[in-house]
Amino acid sequence: MKLLSVIVPCYNEEENVRDFYDELFKNAAFFQNNEIEVELLYIDDGSRDKTAEEVRKLRDEDARVHLVSFSRNFGKEAAIYAGLQKAKGDLVVLMDADLQDPPSLLPEMYGYIEAGYDSVATRRVTRKGEPVLRSFFARMFYRLMNRISRTEIVDGARDYRLMTRQVVDAILAMTEYNRFTKGIFGWVGYETKWLEYENVERRKGETKWSFWKLFLYSLEGIVAFSTAPLTIAVVMGTLFCVLAFAMIIFIIARTLLFGDPTSGWPSLVCIILLVSGVQLFCLGILGQYLSKTYMEVKKRPIYLVKEDF
Ligand code: UDP
Numbered sequence: 001m002k003l004l005s006v007i008v009p010c011y012n013e014e015e016n017v018r019d020f021y022d023e024l025f026k027n028a029a030f031f032q033n034n035e036i037e038v039e040l041l042y043i044d045d046g047s048r049d050k051t052a053e054e055v056r057k058l059r060d061e062d063a064r065v066h067l068v069s070f071s072r073n074f075g076k077e078a079a080i081y082a083g084l085q086k087a088k089g090d091l092v093v094l095m096d097a098d099l100q101d102p103p104s105l106l107p108e109m110y111g112y113i114e115a116g117y118d119s120v121a122t123r124r125v126t127r128k129g130e131p132v133l134r135s136f137f138a139r140m141f142y143r144l145m146n147r148i149s150r151t152e153i154v155d156g157a158r159d160y161r162l163m164t165r166q167v168v169d170a171i172l173a174m175t176e177y178n179r180f181t182k183g184i185f186g187w188v189g190y191e192t193k194w195l196e197y198e199n200v201e202r203r204k205g206e207t208k209w210s211f212w213k214l215f216l217y218s219l220e221g222i223v224a225f226s227t228a229p230l231t232i233a234v235v236m237g238t239l240f241c242v243l244a245f246a247m248i249i250f251i252i253a254r255t256l257l258f259g260d261p262t263s264g265w266p267s268l269v270c271i272i273l274l275v276s277g278v279q280l281f282c283l284g285i286l287g288q289y290l291s292k293t294y295m296e297v298k299k300r301p302i303y304l305v306k307e308d309f
């Protein structure tokens with residue numbers, strides 16, 4: 001018998017807990033035929049609704065259901081990490097609670113693992129049902145990211161992924177506090193098969209990601225997997241130094257030749273504004289990395305558990 005761990009991060013998903021269970025076990029025949037045992041791990045990321053209660057009810061009916069409850073909302077990345085730590089399976093799969101990651105794809109994914117792949121990942125080819133502006137910025141982000149980072153981050157990639165124990169252990173070995181899972185998957189490598197599917201809309205409830213949250217998340221991704229912005233600061237600094245040097249020579253020469261008529265106030269103000277703006281910008285970039293380093297150095301736990309069975 002093989003053990004398959006299904007990890008489901010949940011934040012206010014009371015309506016979806018049971019639906020997910022039902023949908024997953026529609027594959028019961030497939031599990032049986034391939035001698036797969038299932039453990040279903042719901043990670044309750046500090047939900048304020050009845051998510052935990054729904055899971056407890058399921059547990060009374062089926063001992064394959066497990067729950068890890070956080071003391072507060074720590075974010076999906078923390079939930080994924082907690083799930084991976086708890087999972088005992090030879091194979092592990094990550095899925096959203098809202099059924100946007102259809103469990104019906106599991107047999108196909110499993111086929112590729114059998115064929116020798118270490119991990120089977122999914123990406124959406126369409127962003128149907130998503131605001132146009134959001135799709136546009138998402139595209140821009142992935143293009144930028146792949147320019148400035150050596151870690152491959154695939155456009156439209158979801159966290160829906162089936163992995164072998166070896167890959168899971170590699171991910172668990174990355175104990176960083178600032179977790180950008182999409183980058184971590186790319187960073188660990190291994191033979192990955194990509195499956196494509198059409199975007200499925202969330203079954204019930206609402207998305208937990210506002211545009212602003214996504215924007216901050218993308219900055220996090222950049223800082224976590226690229227140091228290119230620091231280079232931008234260096235390049236800009238160098239450019240301005242060279243410019244300033246040329247200006248100094250020019251001004252000295254002009255003063256020697258033509259005397260010193262006191263003019264040029266507007267240009268001076270422009271230069272001061274521009275240069276101090278660039279300085280602040282570069283300081284900001286530095287601050288971003290410093291703050292991430294600060295959080296990392298504190299070595300705070302990634303999540304705190306309230307309930308675990
Ligand atoms: N989620 C979580 N913690 C959070 C936000 C989201 O565990 O702070 C879970 C959520 O319950 C869902 C998954 O992450 O199972 C994806 O969230 P959502 O569907 O809101 O994101 P979207 O699909 O719109 O990108």
Ligand code: MG
Pocket residue numbers: 096098100202207
């Ligand atoms: Mg969703």
